[in-house]
Amino acid sequence: MLAGRATIAGGYSTSNAQAGIAASITVFYTALANTQLWMA
Structure with a gap:
């Protein structure tokens, strides 16, 4: 159960x-x- 939860969380x-x-x-x-538009 705990390993399953850890896998899902991962x-x-x-x-x-x-x-x-x-x-x-x-x-x-x-x-x-x-920025490029402003510089152009």
Whole structure:
């Protein structure tokens, strides 16, 4: 039971981390594009 919960928690944290990384990359590139638009 405990191992099952740990596995589920690990799966959730992994997908949360991947989602967080994807969101960070998206925000970074959006900011970069906005900066280039301002500079142009």
